[in-house]
Amino acid sequence: MTTTEETPIGYGRMHRKEDVRFLRGHGTYVDDVTLPGMLHGAVLRSPYAHAKIVSIDTSAAEAHPKVRAVITGETLAGLNLAWMPTLSNDVQAVLATDKVRFQGQEVAFVVAEDRYSARDALELIDVDYEALEPVVDARKALDPDAPVIRDDVEGRTDNHIFDWETGDKARTDEVFANAEVVTTQDMLYPRVHPAPLETCGSVADMDPITGKLTVWTTTQAPHAHRTLYALVAGLPEHKIRVISPDIGGGFGNKVGIYPGYVCSIVGSILTGKPVKWVEDRSENLMSTSFARDYHMHGEIASTKDGKILGIRVKVLADHGAFNGTAQPTKYPAGFFGVFTGSYDIEAAHAEVTGVYTNKAPGGVAYACSFRITEAVYLVERLVDVLAHELDMDPARLRMKNLLQPDQFPYQSKTGWEYDSGDYPRTLAKALDLVHYDDLRAEQAKRRESGSQELMGIGVAFFTEAVGAGPRNKMDILGLGMADGAELRIHPTGKAVLRLSCQTQGQGHETTFAQIVAEELGISPEDIDVVHGDTDQTPFGLGTYGSRSTPVSGAATAVVARKVRERAKIVASAMLEVGADDLEWEKGRWFVKGDPGAGKSIQDIAMAAHSSLELPEGIEGQLDATCVYNPPNLTYPFGAYVCVVDVDAGTGQVKVRDFVAVDDCGVRINPMIVEGQVHGGLADGLGMALMQVMAFDEDGNHLGGSFMDYLLPTSMECPSWRLDETVTPSPHHPIGAKGVGESATVGSPAAVVNAVVDALKPYGVRHADMPLTPAAVWCALRGKPFRT
Ligand code: CDP
Numbered sequence: 001m002t003t004t005e006e007t008p009i010g011y012g013r014m015h016r017k018e019d020v021r022f023l024r025g026h027g028t029y030v031d032d033v034t035l036p037g038m039l040h041g042a043v044l045r046s047p048y049a050h051a052k053i054v055s056i057d058t059s060a061a062e063a064h065p066k067v068r069a070v071i072t073g074e075t076l077a078g079l080n081l082a083w084m085p086t087l088s089n090d091v092q093a094v095l096a097t098d099k100v101r102f103q104g105q106e107v108a109f110v111v112a113e114d115r116y117s118a119r120d121a122l123e124l125i126d127v128d129y130e131a132l133e134p135v136v137d138a139r140k141a142l143d144p145d146a147p148v149i150r151d152d153v154e155g156r157t158d159n160h161i162f163d164w165e166t167g168d169k170a171r172t173d174e175v176f177a178n179a180e181v182v183t184t185q186d187m188l189y190p191r192v193h194p195a196p197l198e199t200c201g202s203v204a205d206m207d208p209i210t211g212k213l214t215v216w217t218t219t220q221a222p223h224a225h226r227t228l229y230a231l232v233a234g235l236p237e238h239k240i241r242v243i244s245p246d247i248g249g250g251f252g253n254k255v256g257i258y259p260g261y262v263c264s265i266v267g268s269i270l271t272g273k274p275v276k277w278v279e280d281r282s283e284n285l286m287s288t289s290f291a292r293d294y295h296m297h298g299e300i301a302s303t304k305d306g307k308i309l310g311i312r313v314k315v316l317a318d319h320g321a322f323n324g325t326a327q328p329t330k331y332p333a334g335f336f337g338v339f340t341g342s343y344d345i346e347a348a349h350a351e352v353t354g355v356y357t358n359k360a361p362g363g364v365a366y367a368c369s370f371r372i373t374e375a376v377y378l379v380e381r382l383v384d385v386l387a388h389e390l391d392m393d394p395a396r397l398r399m400k401n402l403l404q405p406d407q408f409p410y411q412s413k414t415g416w417e418y419d420s421g422d423y424p425r426t427l428a429k430a431l432d433l434v435h436y437d438d439l440r441a442e443q444a445k446r447r448e449s450g451s452q453e454l455m456g457i458g459v460a461f462f463t464e465a466v467g468a469g470p471r472n473k474m475d476i477l478g479l480g481m482a483d484g485a486e487l488r489i490h491p492t493g494k495a496v497l498r499l500s501c502q503t504q505g506q507g508h509e510t511t512f513a514q515i516v517a518e519e520l521g522i523s524p525e526d527i528d529v530v531h532g533d534t535d536q537t538p539f540g541l542g543t544y545g546s547r548s549t550p551v552s553g554a555a556t557a558v559v560a561r562k563v564r565e566r567a568k569i570v571a572s573a574m575l576e577v578g579a580d581d582l583e584w585e586k587g588r589w590f591v592k593g594d595p596g597a598g599k600s601i602q603d604i605a606m607a608a609h610s611s612l613e614l615p616e617g618i619e620g621q622l623d624a625t626c627v628y629n630p631p632n633l634t635y636p637f638g639a640y641v642c643v644v645d646v647d648a649g650t651g652q653v654k655v656r657d658f659v660a661v662d663d664c665g666v667r668i669n670p671m672i673v674e675g676q677v678h679g680g681l682a683d684g685l686g687m688a689l690m691q692v693m694a695f696d697e698d699g700n701h702l703g704g705s706f707m708d709y710l711l712p713t714s715m716e717c718p719s720w721r722l723d724e725t726v727t728p729s730p731h732h733p734i735g736a737k738g739v740g741e742s743a744t745v746g747s748p749a750a751v752v753n754a755v756v757d758a759l760k761p762y763g764v765r766h767a768d769m770p771l772t773p774a775a776v777w778c779a780l781r782g783k784p785f786r787t
Pocket of ligand 1: 670
């Protein structure tokens with residue numbers, strides 16, 4: 001795939017090294033793991049959203065000739081494992097003991113000789129349920145007569161989880177009281193699902209002789225999972241090995257620990273055999289972590305001529321039956337605090353209330369940094385609603401209010417320090433690329449003609465905050481958010497980089513090798529990247545929230561620089577000059593003023609392992625380790641413009657054009673960055689136009705397959721047009737910011753703004769996602785629409 005000629009020694013476009021194995025069918029996913037004597041597990045799930053469990057009769061299933069074990073909540077209670085902690089310091093039932101609290105909840109686990117028998121035996125389990133009234137609508141969860149979902153917690157009398165606020169309320173109220181214009185808008189960011197193509201699963205193998213547990217599992221955070229297994233199950237941590245092999249997409253869905261993982265471990269302990277559990281598509285959609293589900297009430301204050309002064313927000317957050325959201329401990333609403341967006345405003349305040357409902361738990365950062373997608377959608381819709389009210393062009397309104405380059409580092413009104421940016425330049429570039437003025441002229445003509453083919457132009461500008469920690473501010477269940485890296489240089493100058501982050505398809509085996517290549521001048525082809533195995537890699541918090549490049553990427557640069565410094569001392573011994581007399585150029589140290597007298601990194605590596613007399617204090621070898629604790633998040637940003645045509649007769653939306661100008665600082669591999677942006681744009685289009693996890697009034701899940709929960713295909717996507725600006729992060733060792741999630745964060749607002757803009761002649765100011773043909777048709781006719 002990659003030839004030496006086209007391989008950059010450092011940053012640049014380069015085919016992904018890992019694709020050689022994926023394209024030839026040599027990837028190893030969890031379901032590819034097969035061990036001698038392996039058994040298979042299957043989960044019995046609740047058909048009810050809310051019901052009391054009167055009794056469970058497993059005798060017929062146990063009598064099945066191929067069944068080796070049937071595990072219920074009672075079995076687990078005997079092991080003190082019926083409940084497990086969630087990532088938000090709540091508890092979640094592994095297998096239900098008292099009640100079921102969402103449709104699809106785990107009730108029993110069958111271990112059998114093959115997958116089919118395990119599934120057949122599920123049907124032999126007889127569960128007697130007593131149906132209870134469910135809470136489906138989050139807006140009714142706090143009603144005085146609402147059924148209490150979490151009565152497992154003694155003394156609980158309601159469905160309230162938390163209240164959280166940020167910003168300066170008094171100052172914000174003052175700004176609003178004095179503002180010339182105040183505009184309000186209610187909006188829903190619907191419940192959606194990360195829907196990775198590979199569902200979740202695990203193979204657990206407890207070796208009864210050594211007492212070592214090995215778990216191959218779909219996890220984005222193998223080290224955190226290992227520590228949690230040790231803490232929860234009381235197993236010694238050094239006797240647990242978590243292996244996250246090739247992963248077919250995570251998008252936040254594979255951050256937490258699911259009951260199926262725990263059951264496969266218990267199944268292996270009970271049977272003494274390895275146990276594989278892999279869920280199917282419906283199980284993944286119905287029971288694993290959802291995202292979003294924020295009911296938002298936003299207010300924006302401005303002057304009459306469009307200077308934005310303040311933003312005020314109230315959010316009702318639907319967290320499902322167990323509070324299983326994934327975010328740093330001190331941030332119950334994730335990084336929603338960046339809701340002031342990219343604008344220079346005087347004051348802001350937000351209040352978020354979390355509630356339980358009878359739906360699956362979660363609230364994960366689906367391709368975003370902990371609720372930033374919700375924040376960006378809110379502010380970008382508010383700005384468009386304000387433009388509508390003031391009858392101003394939404395692009396010009398943004399340009400008027402964007403932060404200016406000399407305001408960085410910028411202290412936001414809710415306490416975030418944006419690291420760097422030149423926002424007006426990025427927006428101007430996007431508007432130029434899309435030919436904004438021409439489009440507005442075409443739209444005016446179209447409107448004049450009374451055409452039924454409506455045209456809309458949507459602009460969105462986003463700022464993300466990615467790369468959690470620092471660890472004194474950010475932890476997950478007490479584990480500080482830092483990452484480790486180890487770099488070993490072999491005598492022949494080839495290298496192995498071991499990382500704590502875990503790729504799920506983002507190309508880390510290529511880009512992290514490129515970082516070492518840039519720092520040391522070793523070809524990326526000569527550098528192996530090892531990740532996803534707790535026995536082989538240093539501790540760290542994993543990959544989500546676009547944190548790999550900001551944290552592990554920084555760790556990689558730092559560890560490579562340590563190697564370079566060691567190499568300098570060895571080179572000084574080789575060249576018989578003082579280390580201070582040496583100068584670095586990519587790939588070699590040479591004597592200052594005498595470029596011919598130098599040693600390549602490969603020569604130095606061999607010498608470091610040789611009998612060469614090394615200076616005092618140098619042990620030999622070049623290997624180094626590093627733990628990187630980021631001083632701040634990085635703040636990538638971008639300007640997106642979407643152009644849609646809407647058929648007024650059918651409500652059908654067609655995305656005609658989409659321009660995305662992203663700034664993620666220094667780009668390690670522009671080809672991979674573009675791939676990340678393409679994927680995120682498709683994701684965002686899906687959310688804006690077609691995706692929702694809907695429920696009926698009994699709490700029945702209405703989106704349990706890809707027939708109902710739609711993923712966009714190339715048929716719905718335009719040919720994305722991308723460009724870039726590059727504003728390096730000042731605190732990141734190589735100036736890079738994360739990018740994996742930028743497009744998912746920025747694009748939904750651009751698409752919705754475009755559709756609503758198309759409907760403007762009909763007096764439409766807002767419509768909630770997903771903007772399906774039915775939703776658009778109703779909006780055009782002023783009718784209410786509910787998915
Ligand atoms: O944490 P995750 O890998 O999902 O996100 P990321 O750190 O934003 O990186 C996604 C992919 O893009 C990785 O392969 C990065 O190394 C690459 N990338 C890049 O080449 N240049 C950047 N400035 C940022 C990311």
